[in-house]
Amino acid sequence: MKIQIFLILLYYCYSRCAFTVDENDKPIETDRDPEIIGTVEACPFFSDQPVCCTRSQDRSMIKDFKSLDATFGNDGGGCDICGSNMKRFWCHYTCSPNQSEFMKISGRQNMTDPLNSSKIIEVQMVTLEVHPQIACEVFSSCKRTSFATQVSAMASPGGFFTFQGEQAVGEGGQYIKVEFQESNSLYFEDIWSCNHNYSRTTEDETGIHYWDDFGYELHGECGCNTCENSCQSDKILYEPPGILYGFEGTYILFAWGWAILLSLAITIIRRCQQKKFELSDLEEQKQILG
Template sequence: MLWIIALIQFINGTPCGYTLDDNKVPIETDKEPWIIDKLSSCQFYEKTPVCCTQSQDEGIGSDFLSLDATFGSDGDGCDICAANMKRFWCAYSCDPRQGEFLKITGRANVTDPRNPNRTIDVQTVTLRIHPQVACDVFSSCKRTNFASQVSAMSTPGGFFTFQAEQGVSSSLQLIAIEFSEQNSLVMPNIDNCNQTFEKADDGKFYDPYKFEIKKPCGCNTCEDSCDSEKILYQEPGVFYGFDWQYVLFAWGWAILFAIGLTLYRACIKKNVMLQDEEDLIYN
């Protein structure tokens, strides 16, 4: 399916949206998609028309390390979420339809989110994402530690807006996110977070887009991996939190103490009575 879309785009000659200059600064381009035989990061785009250079592809690979550390199992997250995010940024940079879903709007000086004392010159762009893409990718990521701890990522829109804002420093692009079913970034057959994959010849697991899946996503990071028949929560009853062992132990000691105290008082009373009787006899 992907190669058919790419071929149509290649024939129509729609130009790409942006490229990088010799200093790796994003600039607008009217160049049409071209074919690259070998890509190291976005391998599923190999031998098809693309809008990224090999240099861009290598740069994307360095960003993948951050995705693994924040969304993947390296950061106690979900590798399928990280894989979906990798595929998304590959599509953003390399997809031959880039000129349709990405529009260059100018340049601006903005505050570096990583260094408030620094101002950087960035390219401003508008990215249109298909709503289904936003929902499916977000669904695979929303339960990861990173996404669940940042309130700004609690919705699909917030999730992608947060990614765009945080990437300003490295990408030198200020991305405004829009959602549309027309002329938007599409990603068919997005991996579900509980999806399983066959072991490859090298003994590792990969998704259909050649991203490694180191570990399956468990219930903590993927809602769809939870066992629906397992009781995860039960309404507390009248005796919720009632520990019989501690109660019996406490009552046992209380009873023994009461018996001991009673016997002690009885002994004292008996001794007093005996003493009184002796006094009467001798008097």
């Protein structure tokens, strides 16, 4: 037990923060020690531990995570487990006590806001080293969400994180250049696959709530459309189209029925007219012979 405590203390002694925010929530470089701030609402698994994030950053993440749920979560045509994995990623980015190991700050620079091409903003330049396994596993849980499939830049693990790093220019006041390496990189364990089931439930006056192991609520399972691992191979997912594929059967029968009736009516009318002409000719011949 004493050895474990010693190792933990030794770990935090060498842990440093790389950035924080000022009184205006503007990101600034720092070299301070991680601090215990109590409950971290946006990142419950970091509560009561030394972290590099502040109360202000915690509040900002809560707001940002609502947008993340609306974009990548079930509510946005995505997958809540993808959302949970991404929240954990950005929690480690913002709060990890060993932030300085995987992040480098290289000053500030004026850049065009990707959300408003006419706006120039000053941003903090960040180089973020991400472990390849993290990139692949998080991407795997998100790659079939509606938003990811609609943005071609997010078609690969590298593109997925690079796109988000570039979007931080307008939203977080940072330009995050994402690189991938195994050592001295952002890494955390137990990334859930998108077909993972909930781990616990709670119940209140609004009903039953389902949760993962990290303090995030799961509002529904991730189906086959948003999670490849949820697709069942024993079910027929595709059938070759038939001759009438894409047509409404009732309308086709109705149209063909009227066509047949119209054809019969025309045929009967023509036969009657032909019979009438034949009788008229026969009557004329009788008169001539008589």
